[in-house]
Amino acid sequence: MKELWAVELEITKHILDVCRRHGLKIWADWGSLLGTVREKGFIPWDEDVDLMMMREDYEKLLKLADTEFKHPFFLQTVHTDRQYFRGHAQVRYDGTAAILPYDIDQPFHQGIFVDIFVYDNVPDRKGRKWKRSLFKARWAQKCLQTAYYRRFCLKKPFTSVKNLFAKVACCLLGPINVYRIYEKQITRWNNTDCKCVACPSFDLKQIERETREKSWYDKTVFMPFEDIEMPVPEGYHNVLVSLYGNDYMTPRKDSSEHGEVIISTDRPYQEVLEDLKKEKK
Numbered sequence: 073m074k075e076l077w078a079v080e081l082e083i084t085k086h087i088l089d090v091c092r093r094h095g096l097k098i099w100a101d102w103g104s105l106l107g108t109v110r111e112k113g114f115i116p117w118d119e120d121v122d123l124m125m126m127r128e129d130y131e132k133l134l135k136l137a138d139t140e141f142k143h144p145f146f147l148q149t150v151h152t153d154r155q156y157f158r159g160h161a162q163v164r165y166d167g168t169a170a171i172l173p174y175d176i177d178q179p180f181h182q183g184i185f186v187d188i189f190v191y192d193n194v195p196d197r198k199g200r201k202w203k204r205s206l207f208k209a210r211w212a213q214k215c216l217q218t219a220y221y222r223r224f225c226l227k228k229p230f231t232s233v234k235n236l237f238a239k240v241a242c243c244l245l246g247p248i249n250v251y252r253i254y255e256k257q258i259t260r261w262n263n264t265d266c267k268c269v270a271c272p273s274f275d276l277k278q279i280e281r282e283t284r285e286k287s288w289y290d291k292t293v294f295m296p297f298e299d300i301e302m303p304v305p306e307g308y309h310n311v312l313v314s315l316y317g318n319d320y321m322t323p324r325k326d327s328s329e330h331g332e333v334i335i336s337t338d339r340p341y342q343e344v345l346e347d348l349k350k351e352k353k
Contacts, residue, residue, distance in 0.1 A: 075337040076170075076184065077114050080121045081298055083145065083163050083186045087123065088303070090140045096129040097292060100302045101189055102315065109308055110321055113298040117325055119333060120170075121186040126269065126289070127262050130190040134161065146181055150251050153180040157216040157251055159258075159273035161188040169341035171334040174221060176348050182341040189273055192258050193266035194283050205257040210276050212254035215241050284311060 091098045100108050101124035107115040125133065134149055141147040144166040150157055155178055164183040171182045195202055218238035242250055258272050258279075269286050270279040288307025295304055305311060312320045336344055 073119070076119060076335055077298070079165050079168060079184045079337055080186055081300065083165055083184070084121050084123070085300055086141075086145055087163055087186060087188070088300070090136060091129075091133065094132065094136065094140075096125065096133055097289075098123055098125050098129070098188075098303060099289065099292065099305050100124075100297070104297075104302070105304055105308060106312060106316060106320060108295050108297045108302045108304055109312060110323070112296045115323075119335070122189065123186060124189040124191060124271065127190055127192050127259060130161070130188070133188070146183070148181055148185070150248065155220050155247075156180040157220065157247065159213070159254070160190055160271070162186065163188065167338075167340050169334065169336040169339055169344040171341060171344060171348065173332060173334075176345065176352065178220070182345065184335070184337065189271045191269040191271050191284075193261040193264060193286075194268045194270045194279060195261045195264065196267055205260060206276055206279070209254045209257035209272070212250050212257075213276060214238070215250055216247060216254075219247070282314065284314060 088098065090096075099105070100122070102122040103115055103118045103120075104122045107113060107118060134147070134151070137147040137149070137152055141163065146152075146164045146166060148156055148162045148164050162185040164181045164185045166183055168184040169182060170184040175182055215238045218235055219242040258276075267285060267287075268283045269289075270283045272279050285307070288310050289305040291306040292303050293306050293308075294301040296302070334344060334348065
């Protein structure tokens with residue numbers, strides 16, 4: 073675990089340095105925010121680093137992929153890696169492996185990573201336009217997930233039919249265009265005056281479940297995290313209460329969001345994937 077953390081800290085230091093030099097705002101998020109505030113470092117059973125940005129600065133960071141994220145760092149997005157259709161970016165480290173069980177058959181980079189989540193405006197009044205946008209975004213998101221992550225199953229013909237339609241839609245429209253449908257819908261309120269933001273990267277239900285006030289991020293403070301200074305929002309208390317409840321300072325061991333992760337700090341993911349595929353067969 074300490075070897076894993078060492079690689080993740082190196083990635084995090086590089087990301088924070090790039091953001092500092094280019095004047096981009098970035099903050100610790102989720103377990104990394106909790107670890108910063110409560111542990112002054114990693115939560116003992118946490119295996120990753122989570123960062124977050126608002127859409128405007130996030131888009132600026134993505135444009136720096138070619139110049140600021142060279143070997144051993146790789147900024148992974150839908151535009152830089154084949155069949156990577158997640159709604160957030162990950163910075164990967166070459167020559168390592170951090171493979172999620174459901175990614176074993178995927179062709180994209182699967183080195184040790186740090187997540188960078190992107191937050192978008194949420195309208196104050198959630199009327200018909202909001203519901204229509206969510207419907208279109210969910211369709212695009214599920215279409216990509218089904219087309220590239222789910223296999224045909226003879227025992228479940230209805231599921232296989234849905235898989236087929238998803239694959240046909242992605243073939244006809246092109247997966248990047250399907251992703252753009254998703255992105256267009258979740259970003260359509262970013263030019264309007266909204267009080268709240270949310271991150272729909274994995275599940276669009278997160279928009280309704282984990283909405284945060286923008287004012288919590290008006291100012292940035294720095295707190296110790298292992299051997300670095302981690303940027304956190306001044307309203308970190310409100311964020312942590314919304315995520316973990318009022319007793320967030322009391323440690324409790326929860327299961328990982330990722331499930332079991334296959335990790336190697338000294339073998340490239342390509343080699344590890346070959347071994348995993350042989351075992352799977």
